[in-house]
Amino acid sequence: MALPSCKKYDCLVIGAGIQGSFTAYHLAKNKKKTLLLEQFPLPHSRGSSHGQTRIIRRAYVEDFYTKMMEESYQLWAELERDSGTTLCRKTGAVFFAKAGNQEFEATCRTMQQNQIPCEYLSWEQMKQKYPGFSLNPDEVACTDLTAGVLYADKALRAVQETFQRMGGVILDGQKVMHIKPGPVVTVTTTSSVYEAERLVITAGPWAQKVLRPLSLELPLKTLKINVCYWKEKIPGRSGILQDFPCFLSTQSNGEHEIYGLPSKEYPGLVKICYHHGNEADPEQRDLQATKPQIQDIRILCNFISHYLPSLHPEPAVIEQCMYTNTPDRNFILDRHPLHKNIIIGAGFSGHGFKLSPVVGKILSELSIGEHLRYDLEPFRISRFKNQLKSAL
Template identity: 50%
Template sequence: MAAAVEPHSSLYDTIVVGAGIQGSFTAYHLAKRGGETLLLDQFPLPHSRGSSHGQSRIIRRAYPQEHYAQMMAESYRLWEQLEAEAGASLYRQTGLLVLGANANPEFQRCCRTLVKHNVPGELFTTESLHRRFPGIQPYHGEVGVSDHTAGVLSADRALRAVQTLRINVCYWKEKVPGAYGVSANFPCFLALCAPHHIYGLPSNEYPGLVKICYHSGSPADPEERDRPPEASALPDIQILQDFVSKYLPGLVPEPAVVEHCMYTNTPDEDFVLDRHPKFSNIIIGAGFSGHGFKLAPVVGKLLCQLSVGEEPSYAMEPFRIHRFPGLPAPAL
């Protein structure tokens, strides 16, 4: 567990609100530069009421968007650096298979970024897919591409590692007013039995089980997330079961464990990393849309750079708040 401390100063250079993986990495980068940094959370840590808890998260370089593919090269290096600093193993290489229709533009973009960034992997036709992975039944004639560098991050251990290094973690007993940190308004269902990303994942935590995530689901109120799922949740589980029956016929489709998890999705599923439009001393990191964990080391660095007024290391256009011109003022 992270070392929780009472605030030792009444004056900090930076206060980070939200001790999920993004806030924790932001505080880590700020503290590394020697600034007085305070990391606040509304709940005692660790907790399971945000998006960063759990045993595993996928890390991959297979991204259709060039901006994430670029950031992933550095993210892998920073994860390695954290492993060395914390003396902990946080990443296990398993490889990953992306399935899609050959004509699907997203699938094609993914193949192009893998080639462009020299990521080792292979292309599979429908036939060679089934030969190599007999447990996978390409249902609509999908083809595949693999990313050999992909694997699994130990989420809880990674969060603990980054929080333990160099940071004053302080638990705030109440919500920081006006801060809608990062906990989410879209749930995702996680069942242990991967829609279009299939990972070599029979996992340590549940030997013999395969983890399958449905990156969508019925909207939920983050304040009410402990309420039992309503009837509307059932079709979401049914979607997962149908997926397993069709694509992975060797698995028992009924989930052994079902967890209701929170995502914060933006309309285009790109992150928001920007300065507050009115208050220039507030930097916002939000909307990690169910794929932010692997990129947290770089996200933290960018939020740190924005907050100290440095030129960010990457082009920030995809992450600007102003790409949503209709955003109501109260949302900020």
């Protein structure tokens, strides 16, 4: 069968998750004729960007993320204005851990150094402020008062619609099957062929599958995350769901990280998840839970019984999502080592949503060759030079 005639763009972006959508949006803002390609019919829930909520916060161990969040908050506000949609709600995010926990202390230090409004709470003050939480006497808390909830599905829709209003094109249901590098990159999908001088790959958990034929094997791990929702033992009795903040807890010296946020998905439930999962191919994500995955949920049940005793310690709903982790959990934002007009955004390691407006801007700047405003050293592919399996 003859392939349809080739379509030419300034830039192609593969993957219409939140990172690819924001990259396409910034490219279109820069007057680039941009095509965003997505393998599944949109919207879909097979990758990492679906669901109604994500935590947004400035508190980070790493100073560079806190600095990037400054611009990210501005860009979220800009998208809210452009789209006429409310995308964030401030709730605060409570961090708690055993006193002296290194990660907790580093996060507090970053907040102080960057003058982020925050509030320190002893376990007793925690009980007064958030009666639903029951911390141990040797634990401490600190609230990032600027943090809150991002309305993820709404945000994805808003950025895609704004991109299209600026003249951008989204073609969904078109899986990219082949990429021919060169000064002009040719991309063949399941139904057509496209050309552009620049390509950005933001394929989420499929990044490895897309990059392997381009002789690049990054040390990425794709994890299946069980997204759990919990209800009160006696609905309405404890008051825990009113003013429920976002929270992040580091247990046993960083071994278990658990986070929670008010659920918009299911009124009357809160979303509390384990920040780890079992390795899984994204194509196999929705097959039945295996035993080790149930182990994740056991950890959560024990956590809830101990720290949030007014919640029923069995999840009311379990859904699935994917993380794509790098060994150091920092993102990959870089050029392909062999093909300088192919840009890669990958490895968002379960914390990329809040930063996606800045990530998209950086990827678009890398693609266009504009002056970069951030030090991209922490995000370079070369930091994995001893772990790259490909012969680069």
